[in-house]
Amino acid sequence: MGRTGVWLLGARGSVATTAVLGAFAMREGAAEPTGCVTARPEFDGAGLPGIDELVFGGHDLSDVRLCKTAEHLARTGVLPGHLPGAFADRLGEVEHALRPGLPTGGPVLREDVRRVEEDLREFAGREGVERTVVIDLTSTEARSEEHPEHEGLDALEAALDSGGARIPASSAYAYAALRAGCAFVEFTPNTGPRLPALRELASREGLPWAGSDGKTGETLVKSALAPMFAARALRVRSWSSVNLLGGGDGQTLSDPAHVGSKTESKGLGLEHILGHPVEGPLHIDYVPDLGDAKTAWDHVSFEGFLGSRMTLQFTWAGHDSALAAPLVLDLARLAALAHGRGTTGPVPELGFFFKDPADSGVHGLVEQWQALTSWCSAPEEGSA
Numbered sequence: 001m002g003r004t005g006v007w008l009l010g011a012r013g014s015v016a017t018t019a020v021l022g023a024f025a026m027r028e029g030a031a032e033p034t035g036c037v038t039a040r041p042e043f044d045g046a047g048l049p050g051i052d053e054l055v056f057g058g059h060d061l062s063d064v065r066l067c068k069t070a071e072h073l074a075r076t077g078v079l080p081g082h083l084p085g086a087f088a089d090r091l092g093e094v095e096h097a098l099r100p101g102l103p104t105g106g107p108v109l110r111e112d113v114r115r116v117e118e119d120l121r122e123f124a125g126r127e128g129v130e131r132t133v134v135i136d137l138t139s140t141e142a143r144s145e146e147h148p149e150h151e152g153l154d155a156l157e158a159a160l161d162s163g164g165a166r167i168p169a170s171s172a173y174a175y176a177a178l179r180a181g182c183a184f185v186e187f188t189p190n191t192g193p194r195l196p197a198l199r200e201l202a203s204r205e206g207l208p209w210a211g212s213d214g215k216t217g218e219t220l221v222k223s224a225l226a227p228m229f230a231a232r233a234l235r236v237r238s239w240s241s242v243n244l245l246g247g248g249d250g251q252t253l254s255d256p257a258h259v260g261s262k263t264e265s266k267g268l269g270l271e272h273i274l275g276h277p278v279e280g281p282l283h284i285d286y287v288p289d290l291g292d293a294k295t296a297w298d299h300v301s302f303e304g305f306l307g308s309r310m311t312l313q314f315t316w317a318g319h320d321s322a323l324a325a326p327l328v329l330d331l332a333r334l335a336a337l338a339h340g341r342g343t344t345g346p347v348p349e350l351g352f353f354f355k356d357p358a359d360s361g362v363h364g365l366v367e368q369w370q371a372l373t374s375w376c377s378a379p380e381e382g383s384a
Contacts, residue, residue: 001130003130004049004131004132004332006132006329006332007059007132008057009059009101009138010059011094012062013062014069015187015321015325017321020094021079023051024091025087028087033051035322037327046377047340048334048336049336051333061102066098067095097127102116104169107163108165109160109164113175116180120134120176120177131339132180133332135328135332136190136192140189141169141170141191156198170191174186174195175201183209185211185335189212189356208339210334210335212354213355214324214328215353217294217296217323219355225300226273227364227365230275236270236301237303238301241281242283242297244294245290245320246292247291268355272361273364295315297314298313299313331350335347351368352369352372
């Protein structure tokens with residue numbers, strides 16, 4: 001498909017750094033594509049851009065350089081110790097393509113989104129990319145009240161011009177990305193392109209978007225196990241979950257104002273898959289000592305023949321960045337494919353990657369996989 005821009009929001013964070021470094025390592029044969037779904041043979045003929053065709057840039061409010069983030073990840077066991085030094089020059093090249101992120105805590109101004117749009121256009125022109133995919137990897141935002149005046153694109157445009165729009169930063173980024181002709185992926189539970197005004201803008205510009213909230217750990221297991229109970233007619237009575245997180249994500253989610261959207265997206269799939277409400281608490285707790293690691297413990301109570309009561313328990317422990325980074329590369333390639341095909345609006349077939357898939361009520365992992373692979377092998381919808 002030619003050179004493809006991958007513009008990462010939160011570009012100096014752990015997930016973005018791991019994705020960029022991993023792409024460089026795979027290009028040079030220093031790493032296997034383990035965890036990369038699009039490296040499977042089912043995608044060989046889909047026409048995806050190659051890993052060696054991805055060009056990286058991004059926005060971030062942090063001033064911690066990529067090489068320092070990579071060194072920290074290596075010290076904590078997320079990355080092999082030799083990788084940051086081996087690709088320090090390449091990380092430095094990406095560093096030069098990074099730009100300051102949007103300010104937070106106040107109304108979004110027209111000049112803010114214009115600057116982001118100009119950054120994206122300048123990046124595309126300088127790098128000579130065929131298309132650009134913008135992926136939101138920023139921290140989970142606090143819940144915000146709905147603002148009816150922003151339900152339509154005209155109202156949003158008027159608010160931007162008259163002193164600022166009270167929309168989440170993720171939606172401001174999505175607005176700028178769509179204005180710049182980019183596909184958009186909401187990898188977090190943030191609002192992003194879900195605002196009605198931005199759905200309208202994506203439709204007007206003929207651009208695809210996907211989201212939201214990457215499915216990397218405990219919810220991934222749930223989406224595989226819950227269909228088993230449903231298919232075997234075993235009634236799940238309760239499903240209790242405890243999630244322990246370290247790092248910046250855990251710290252952000254320790255704030256009740258931020259954790260609501262995450263717990264909501266994590267709990268969406270069970271009722272859809274099982275067909276009935278399920279009791280049980282879902283906790284997310286911050287444990288600084290864990291660093292980039294996360295651990296989830298689940299207790300499932302279910303009922304079998306003649307009312308026999310049984311239980312299932314599982315523990316999932318892993319490094320969040322190593323789980324999420326290959327999916328970021330997958331989604332960059334798949335969103336570029338959707339853009340190249342002329343797909344417009346949400347792409348529900350990419351729901352395989354998300355806890356809260358846009359415009360899709362499908363949550364079972366196998367069904368999502370079938371939808372994804374069928375979509376990839378389908379004839380092109382158009383050209384761009």
